[in-house]
Amino acid sequence: MSETIVITGTSRGIGLQLVHTFLERGWRVFGCSRGPSDVSHSNYQHFELDVADEKAVVNMFGAVRRAGKPLYALLNNAGSASMNHVLTTPVETMEKLFRVNTLGTMICTREAAKMMVLKRRGRIINFGSVACSYALEGEAVYVATKAAVEAYTRVVARELGEYGVTVNAISPNPVKTDLIAGVPEAKMTALVNRQSIKRYGEYLDILQVIDFLLHPDTTFTTGQTIYLGGP
Amino acid sequence: MPSRDQLKTLLHECINDYAEQAGVTIAVNDDTPLMGEGSAVDSLGLVMIVTGYEAKLNETFDAGIVLASEAAMSMRRSPFRSVGALAEYAEQLLTEANAA
Numbered sequence: 327m328s329e330t331i332v333i334t335g336t337s338r339g340i341g342l343q344l345v346h347t348f349l350e351r352g353w354r355v356f357g358c359s360r361g362p363s364d365v366s367h368s369n370y371q372h373f374e375l376d377v378a379d380e381k382a383v384v385n386m387f388g389a390v391r392r393a394g395k396p397l398y399a400l401l402n403n404a405g406s407a408s409m410n411h412v413l414t415t416p417v418e419t420m421e422k423l424f425r426v427n428t429l430g431t432m433i434c435t436r437e438a439a440k441m442m443v444l445k446r447r448g449r450i451i452n453f454g455s456v457a458c459s460y461a462l463e464g465e466a467v468y469v470a471t472k473a474a475v476e477a478y479t480r481v482v483a484r485e486l487g488e489y490g491v492t493v494n495a496i497s498p499n500p501v502k503t504d505l506i507a508g509v510p511e512a513k514m515t516a517l518v519n520r521q522s523i524k525r526y527g528e529y530l531d532i533l534q535v536i537d538f539l540l541h542p543d544t545t546f547t548t549g550q551t552i553y554l555g556g557p
Numbered sequence: 558m559p560s561r562d563q564l565k566t567l568l569h570e571c572i573n574d575y576a577e578q579a580g581v582t583i584a585v586n587d588d589t590p591l592m593g594e595g596s597a598v599d600s601l602g603l604v605m606i607v608t609g610y611e612a613k614l615n616e617t618f619d620a621g622i623v624l625a626s627e628a629a630m631s632m633r634r635s636p637f638r639s640v641g642a643l644a645e646y647a648e649q650l651l652t653e654a655n656a657a
Contacts, residue, residue, distance in 0.1 A: 380623070381621065384621045384622075384623055385621045388615055388619075388620075388621045391612065391615065391616060392616070392619075440608045440611065440612060443605070443608060444608065444609055444612060
């Protein structure tokens with residue numbers, strides 16, 4: 327199976343690993359991030375953009391359309407986090423997190439879904455967070471943005487279900503990436519200890535769920551949020 | 558710039574595609590309503606027609622327009638009210654995109 331996939335937030339971390347994985351599998355990969363990409367591959371095209379910039383996102387999906395092969399999957403991986411007490415969270419931080427995590431997911435989903443419904447086939451995977459299920463203190467705005475993504479996922483799944491497009495969310499537990507680099511170790515240990523399975527997540531944990539959701543035979547699973555590490 | 562007739566032809570194709578898939582008959586002319594009373598197109602049908610038309614416009618004219626914008630939704634007279642109005646609106650957006 328060789329398909330076309332759009333992955334957001336591909337300059338580093340999970341997004342970058344996903345790019346390499348799908349390129350190794352022979353997929354045509356379109357990626358984006360605010361900065362440049364080091365990935366150089368004939369099957370990879372990178373866009374430097376802000377996922378909340380509607381015009382830039384529309385142009386990226388225009389390039390996907392012009393590439394000629396139907397878009398099969400979208401991974402809304404781009405995300406940003408910030409630890410703040412609710413009393414000292416600047417409005418700029420609130421806006422930034424909502425733009426990247428929520429608005430970006432919504433715009434990319436809309437543009438991808440426009441292409442998928444016309445082909446009656448597609449897979450959209452959004453990224454939530456276990457921080458939602460833990461109502462994690464210090465992450466009020468981040469949790470709000472991800473809770474919005476999880477709610478959005480359920481509704482979009484209902485609207486696109488009859489067009490052969492599934493929409494799910496994967497909500498990873500802490501994985502050692504830049505996203506949590508600034509969080510104190512003791513805080514992270516406490517968070518991991520809340521999980522059913524008490525360890526950090528690995529890239530392969532995430533990939534396994536993505537592979538399941540992307541599988542062409544996974545046609546009846548939609549509107550779900552999968553929390554890695556357990557509640 | 559595409560001619561109005563070209564834009565109408567593309568829209569007619571989208572409506573015919575939708576009609577075929579939905580198993581309905583739609584007589585397409587400029588006054589054909591796409592929403593509201595007397596329209597043979599239901600709300601989901603309108604979504605599919607607009608989505609298909611937008612894709613076709615962007616593909617044909619190498620553009621990046623979005624038909625369902627806040628501006629379109631808040632217009633006193635909806636550009637989605639009829640075939641003629643939608644083609645006219647598409648022409649306006651493509652002209653603006655060309656000028657930008």
